[in-house]
Amino acid sequence: MSVPATGFTLDVLEWEPWLAPVDYATATEAQRAALAETPSNTGLSPYSLMLAHDPEALRQRTPLFNGIMYAPRGLPRAERELATLVESVLNGCVYCASVHARRFAELTKEPEVVHRLYAEGAGTDLDPRRRAIVDFAAKLTATPPAAGPEDVAALRAAGLDDLQILDLIHAVAIFAWANRLMLTLGEPVRAAPG
Incomplete structure (x- = not known):
């Protein structure tokens, strides 16, 4: 069982959605394709799985997010x-x-x-x-x-x-x-x- 996290920290936290995340085992082809574009070194997060309810929005969001935060140019x-x-x-x-x-x-x-x-x-x-x-x-x-x-x-x-x-x-x-x-x-x- 988890407990709500309060207060700002350097600790690793988890995030629990209030809407049920997509179950990857029963996800549609469009949902799986959108999730495949989501980078993660820790697997699919509950956040990504929840956003997969709208696979087109997730598919558009992911490259924008990656381009902004991970591009090797501009602001360090x-x-x-x-x-x-x-x-x-x-x-x-x-x-x-x-x-x-x-x-x-x-x-x-x-x-x-x-x-x-x-x-x-x-x-x-x-x-x-x-x-x-x-x-x-x-x-x-x-x-x-x-x-x-x-x-x-x-x-x-x-x-x-x-x-x-x-x-x-x-x-x-x-x-x-x-x-x-x-x-x-x-x-x-x-x-x-x-």
Whole structure:
């Protein structure tokens, strides 16, 4: 039995959907094809299986997601993870924040940055480049977005080029969408102790 996960963490969490996931054994050909495009080093997640109820949407989502988060160009991956960590924290998505926190910490070997963000919020002390990225991610996450031309200028002053700025916007925007799906279709959980 699992228990709801509360509080932001670097721990590995699970996610339980409130809608029944597609059973892969009885999935349609279209559902299986859409799921085949979903990258995972851990198998098919309950989230992907739940999204497979609409295989066409999943088939369209997967390459867009992969192109934004995993493309080997533009904004470095660690900075995408930092931006989406901030976005996920501000949206209250404990599950996504835990994933981005771990990836950022793994890529940078700086888990202390994550701990400071969790303890002090987005205003924590950061170098100028990270400060500009975190500030922009926070403003873009606001509803309605509060980011403006002065924020783009701050990113440029911190050394980001146009492609990196666009990558930052794409990463924050796609995870705002993912957060809303995860927050309304299920909840983060911790596996109950053995």
